[in-house]
Amino acid sequence: MDHAIAPATRIGDQPRPKKNYLNETKGFWSWAGTVDHKRIGIMYLVGVLVAFLMGGIFALLVRLTLLTPSHKLFGKVLLTAEQYNRVFTLHGAIMVFLFIIPAIPASLGNFVLPLMLGAKDVAFPRLNLFSFYLWLTGALMAITAMVFGAVDTGWTFYTPYSTTTDGPVTLMTLAVFVLGFSSIFTGLNFIATVHKLRAPGMGWFDMPLFIWGIYSTAIIQVLATPVLGITLVLLVLERSFGIGIFDPRIGGDPVLFQHFFWFYSHPAVYIMILPGMAIISELIPTFSQKTIFGYRAIAYSSVSLALVSFIVWGHHMFVAGQSQLATVVFSALTFLVAIPSGVKLYNWLGTMYQGNIKLDTPMLYAISFLVLFAIGGLTGIFLGTLATDVHLTDTYFVVAHFHFVMVGGTVTAFIGGLHYWWPKMTGRMYSEAWGRVGCALWNIGFNMTFLTQFFLGSKGMPRRYYNYLDQFQPLHAFSTVGSWILGLGLFITAAYLLASLRKPMDAPDNPWNGTTLEWKTSSPPITHNFEEQPVLEREPYDYRPVLVAK
Amino acid sequence: MSTTSVDLHTHSGGHAAAHADDPHHQHHFTTMEQQFDTSKIGMWLFLATEVLLFGGLFVGFGMMQARYPREFVEAHTHLVRWQGALNTVVLLISSFTMVLAVQAAKKGDKAKQVLFLALTILCACIFLVVKYFEYSHKYEEGWLPGRFYSYKGDSIPACHAAPPGEAAAAAPAANAVPCTNGYATFFSFYFMMTGLHGFHILAGIGVLSWILIRAKRGEFSASYYTPVDLVGLYWHLVDLIWIYLFPLYYLIQ
Amino acid sequence: MSHPAEPTAIHDAAHEHEHGGTGVYAKTLIALLILTAITVAAASFDFGQGNVVIALFIATIKASLVVLFFMHLRWDKPVNAIIAMAGFLFLGIFILFCLLDFDARNNYLPSNLHAVADVPLAPGTAPAGEVLHTNPAAAAEGGEKK
Numbered sequence: 022m023d024h025a026i027a028p029a030t031r032i033g034d035q036p037r038p039k040k041n042y043l044n045e046t047k048g049f050w051s052w053a054g055t056v057d058h059k060r061i062g063i064m065y066l067v068g069v070l071v072a073f074l075m076g077g078i079f080a081l082l083v084r085l086t087l088l089t090p091s092h093k094l095f096g097k098v099l100l101t102a103e104q105y106n107r108v109f110t111l112h113g114a115i116m117v118f119l120f121i122i123p124a125i126p127a128s129l130g131n132f133v134l135p136l137m138l139g140a141k142d143v144a145f146p147r148l149n150l151f152s153f154y155l156w157l158t159g160a161l162m163a164i165t166a167m168v169f170g171a172v173d174t175g176w177t178f179y180t181p182y183s184t185t186t187d188g189p190v191t192l193m194t195l196a197v198f199v200l201g202f203s204s205i206f207t208g209l210n211f212i213a214t215v216h217k218l219r220a221p222g223m224g225w226f227d228m229p230l231f232i233w234g235i236y237s238t239a240i241i242q243v244l245a246t247p248v249l250g251i252t253l254v255l256l257v258l259e260r261s262f263g264i265g266i267f268d269p270r271i272g273g274d275p276v277l278f279q280h281f282f283w284f285y286s287h288p289a290v291y292i293m294i295l296p297g298m299a300i301i302s303e304l305i306p307t308f309s310q311k312t313i314f315g316y317r318a319i320a321y322s323s324v325s326l327a328l329v330s331f332i333v334w335g336h337h338m339f340v341a342g343q344s345q346l347a348t349v350v351f352s353a354l355t356f357l358v359a360i361p362s363g364v365k366l367y368n369w370l371g372t373m374y375q376g377n378i379k380l381d382t383p384m385l386y387a388i389s390f391l392v393l394f395a396i397g398g399l400t401g402i403f404l405g406t407l408a409t410d411v412h413l414t415d416t417y418f419v420v421a422h423f424h425f426v427m428v429g430g431t432v433t434a435f436i437g438g439l440h441y442w443w444p445k446m447t448g449r450m451y452s453e454a455w456g457r458v459g460c461a462l463w464n465i466g467f468n469m470t471f472l473t474q475f476f477l478g479s480k481g482m483p484r485r486y487y488n489y490l491d492q493f494q495p496l497h498a499f500s501t502v503g504s505w506i507l508g509l510g511l512f513i514t515a516a517y518l519l520a521s522l523r524k525p526m527d528a529p530d531n532p533w534n535g536t537t538l539e540w541k542t543s544s545p546p547i548t549h550n551f552e553e554q555p556v557l558e559r560e561p562y563d564y565r566p567v568l569v570a571k
Numbered sequence: 572m573s574t575t576s577v578d579l580h581t582h583s584g585g586h587a588a589a590h591a592d593d594p595h596h597q598h599h600f601t602t603m604e605q606q607f608d609t610s611k612i613g614m615w616l617f618l619a620t621e622v623l624l625f626g627g628l629f630v631g632f633g634m635m636q637a638r639y640p641r642e643f644v645e646a647h648t649h650l651v652r653w654q655g656a657l658n659t660v661v662l663l664i665s666s667f668t669m670v671l672a673v674q675a676a677k678k679g680d681k682a683k684q685v686l687f688l689a690l691t692i693l694c695a696c697i698f699l700v701v702k703y704f705e706y707s708h709k710y711e712e713g714w715l716p717g718r719f720y721s722y723k724g725d726s727i728p729a730c731h732a733a734p735p736g737e738a739a740a741a742a743p744a745a746n747a748v749p750c751t752n753g754y755a756t757f758f759s760f761y762f763m764m765t766g767l768h769g770f771h772i773l774a775g776i777g778v779l780s781w782i783l784i785r786a787k788r789g790e791f792s793a794s795y796y797t798p799v800d801l802v803g804l805y806w807h808l809v810d811l812i813w814i815y816l817f818p819l820y821y822l823i824q
Numbered sequence: 825m826s827h828p829a830e831p832t833a834i835h836d837a838a839h840e841h842e843h844g845g846t847g848v849y850a851k852t853l854i855a856l857l858i859l860t861a862i863t864v865a866a867a868s869f870d871f872g873q874g875n876v877v878i879a880l881f882i883a884t885i886k887a888s889l890v891v892l893f894f895m896h897l898r899w900d901k902p903v904n905a906i907i908a909m910a911g912f913l914f915l916g917i918f919i920l921f922c923l924l925d926f927d928a929r930n931n932y933l934p935s936n937l938h939a940v941a942d943v944p945l946a947p948g949t950a951p952a953g954e955v956l957h958t959n960p961a962a963a964a965e966g967g968e969k970k
Contacts, residue, residue: 250627255763331917611900626919
């Protein structure tokens with residue numbers, strides 16, 4: 022098979038529709054009051070990318086401060102210790118709650134899920150818009166908290182520090198509470214949509230694996246997030262009224278806070294990675310032009326990952342004062358949770374084997390994901406093992422681990438998915454040459470920044486520390502330079518993606534020869550998604566040529 | 572090279588027939604039945620989130636009870652059992668009237684819908700009145716949450732932050748009786764859990780009133796009674812939570 | 825690969841009436857009221873730890889009646905029951921692990937705090953492990969005297 026991309030396809034031989042979801046109605050209110058899942062997805066996309074930029078700037082500030090042990094830049098101290106604590110807290114809180122948890126489901130998921138199902142919209146379009154406004158409200162509350170001096174507790178808000186430190190902890194906590202409800206309602210909407218709005222002929226095992234991933238994510242969003250909600254309420258009440266649950270000075274149990282917090286926050290990290298894996302399950306078969314290896318295994322592994330994620334949270338608390346019994350049980354269960362991820366990794370590789378690999382930008386990101394997520398996932402095992410965790414916990418090793426899975430994993434997949442569906446969403450193709458440049462810088466910068474931190478951590482550099490021993494300076498400096506390259510790569514990516522918007526809308530309906538239903542409608546889609554209700558007649562990921570009856 | 576466009580074909584049969592005139596039909600659903608089933612799933616998912624939200628408070632309560640068993644048992648005695656039992660009965664009856672209201676809505680019986688919805692709201696109000704008496708008694712006695720706890724009659728004295736000036740007098744001798752935070756914590760949970768529950772009752776009254784107004788307008792019938800059904804599910808959940816709250820607070824002695 | 829689906833039949837509203845009905849609901853209410861009376865009565869006897877178990881067991885029966893009959897799950901599509909069960913199941917996991925942890929913890933006395941005079945405990949309420957009642961008021965006044 023040759024290397025060329027499939028020729029542009031049209032539905033039948035129809036010309037590109039003049040009206041699509043972008044231009045059919047115009048004006049601020051047509052967007053602010055929209056219930057169209059595609060427009061809501063775009064609004065979310067803009068929002069989360071702005072949040073990503075904010076969180077990224079704070080990250081660069083953190084790395085810049087750690088460039089030298091004196092924290093000086095051009096002779097002046099960049100951040101005091103107090104400020105540093107606030108900046109890394111903001112970096113974490115913004116990245117976790119404003120960016121990575123909503124990002125893939127609410128932006129790409131919102132846009133693509135109904136299209137892939139052959140539906141006209143999600144189950145509850147008005148709830149979808151409400152979810153967006155909840156996100157926006159939470160974001161504005163968080164920004165307000167920043168303006169009022171921000172919090173210095175770390176994104177994990179551990180007690181009793183968070184119940185006693187001054188600063189707008191209550192406001193920040195309530196912002197996260199509101200964001201949590203945005204997440205819950207998005208998950209609720211997706212579950213109902215997947216159950217009831219599939220196209221005729223599309224059974225559960227005919228759905229694209231992206232849907233399985235988003236569905237599994239939605240299960241976690243619905244079941245875990247309410248516990249975060251109540252945790253934050255209890256934190257605020259402890260601060261305001263001294264109810265006596267978490268603060269040991271008034272008889273509370275600080276480890277109980279950690280149980281409450283991590284009961285949500287561990288499944289939350291699967292809210293982060295499952296959508297990333299969902300995207301990879303689309304990219305790999307399409308750019309190998311080969312059916313997915315082990316469809317059911319991947320589908321089942323998505324759901325089992327969601328369910329098993331609920332019984333491992335204590336692995337964040339091995340040295341926190343948890344009982345030995347609980348510690349051992351959680352460690353054993355943590356080994357279990359690694360299995361479904363491994364299943365997926367092998368199945369993706371099996372898909373690529375003897376496939377007709379096309380190294381377009383989305384595929385470059387997908388392959389990067391495989392490598393970076395493998396490293397991130399494996400290093401999680403080091404942390405789940407008690408003997409090694411005692412030494413590695415609260416060091417840069419942990420920081421490196423979670424950046425590998427969240428950034429090397431989820432964000433890599435997110436960028437890959439963004440490129441993959443870019444022509445569908447915008448009707449334009451980006452510059453492939455610049456895409457490769459961006460991906461190269463992403464990989465170089467990311468590894469420079471974070472691979473280094475594994476070494477920093479195993480040599481003993483604690484996380485969240487402002488001061489460090491001189492012997493760590495070379496590694497810190499190397500990591501900081503890496504962050505500049507990473508930043509440059511992202512800047513270039515943003516630039517060429519935005520530049521593509523100035524081109525005329527001439528992307529093909531199906532530039533990648535994908536088999537899922539979103540490629541059966543125009544790029545960009547019409548407001549109602551499909552001219553007529555599509556009916557599924559092929560198995561998913563069937564790339565064999567279709568014989569046309571004469 | 573493969574083509575990809577041929578497996579799309581039209582499917583329009585039944586679409587027009589299934590929803591011809593219903594003003595409540597939303598365009599992205601094929602049939603009213605699909606819409607109803609989807610709404611039900613959505614509501615059950617929301618109820619699951621409520622179970623976990625409240626459940627967190629139950630977990631906190633359970634953990635604190637394990638931490639302060641003696642104080643919790645003693646503090647229970649300050650709650651009046653017959654008031655809790657009355658509230659239980661009132662809510663059970665309200666669930667009954669609610670389910671009858673849904674049944675009436677399904678039949679399109681406007682008079683019964685209005686009657687049963689009104690009775691449900693009445694029961695909810697009775698619940699809140701009893702709650703008011705309970706809360707005001709607690710306030711009088713000083714059985715208040717966290718740092719507001721001021722009751723002095725416990726067998727182990729409650730810890731209070733001494734006001735400045737009394738510092739020297741409050742410093743305990745080496746063999747002084749210890750103090751405890753257990754009572755204050757118990758009442759923190761009492762007010763949080765019954766308070767959150769009460770807030771849900773209040774919200775329920777609001778939503779039920781809105782449904783009552785719509786029922787009076789004759790909006791519900793066999794082909795569309797979804798809002799009544801969904802509000803009913805919410806109301807039953809409120810009852811469910813109380814079914815667990817009642818024994819934990821009033822019956823453990 | 826399945827055939828293109830037929831349009832779904834209009835749901836027969838009359839069929840729904842065969843489920844539920846005033847009689848079933850009334851019987852459910854009576855059962856609930858009786859169970860309430862039983863649980864109140866049971867609380868006036870002292871079974872020690874058994875009181876909690878009995879109370880929660882009866883509460884669960886009551887809850888099941890409400891869920892199955894008032895909330896219609898008895899006659900509803902299975903997906904709704906699965907959702908309901910999932911909520912309770914994961915709540916159960918949460919409480920189970922937290923209690924498991926708490927139960928297995930050793931409440932060590934930090935050596936610079938004194939265990940103060942023994943306070944007689946009511947029978948049957950002695951907690952497992954050592955329990956320390958600290959006096960935060962004294963601590964707040966500027967450090968404890970060792």
